[in-house]
Amino acid sequence: MESKFCERCGNPLERRVVEENHLRPVCPVCGFIVYLNPPIAAGVIAERADGKIALVLRGENPGKGLWGLPAGFMEIDETVEQAAQRECLEETGLRVELRDLLGVWSYHHQEKQTAGVLVVYAARVDGGTPRAGSDSVEVKFFALDEIPDAQLAFATHRDAIARWREKKMSQ
Numbered sequence: 001m002e003s004k005f006c007e008r009c010g011n012p013l014e015r016r017v018v019e020e021n022h023l024r025p026v027c028p029v030c031g032f033i034v035y036l037n038p039p040i041a042a043g044v045i046a047e048r049a050d051g052k053i054a055l056v057l058r059g060e061n062p063g064k065g066l067w068g069l070p071a072g073f074m075e076i077d078e079t080v081e082q083a084a085q086r087e088c089l090e091e092t093g094l095r096v097e098l099r100d101l102l103g104v105w106s107y108h109h110q111e112k113q114t115a116g117v118l119v120v121y122a123a124r125v126d127g128g129t130p131r132a133g134s135d136s137v138e139v140k141f142f143a144l145d146e147i148p149d150a151q152l153a154f155a156t157h158r159d160a161i162a163r164w165r166e167k168k169m170s171q
């Protein structure tokens, strides 16, 4: 979330073009510049032995009432891999073994003022019991041809699932 006040002197920040064309929040009093960098999220395609993957029905916005991959933002003290596994456990109750890095997606929504980087791993469910948790209200396994593309919350998740599906079909 973007701060409205200078963290150094407390004055209100202004948006100014600085450093060759970057619009950044700047403190007009002390000159402090705020660098806005995208947060990193990690997620998994959690595949069960029967080939079905786990999706979560989102209970919170963004994407409330739509399906998504188990995914979320990295904590400061963990690796991307740990974040992917932790988010999966929190949102689905499932423990996963990470297999391959499926891909990295950047997103930037001008209107919603959000941006980020999503890292998705192909993973195998290797323990746990499916149960909704964190900001999910339902966990369900879907076969390759059952995935509700139109009801997926995020374009990045749609792209990740599409890539996973292509890989599966070519195996």
Ligand SMILES: [Zn+2]
Binding pocket: 006, 007, 008, 009, 010, 011, 027, 028, 029, 030, 031, 032
């Ligand atoms: Zn200042």
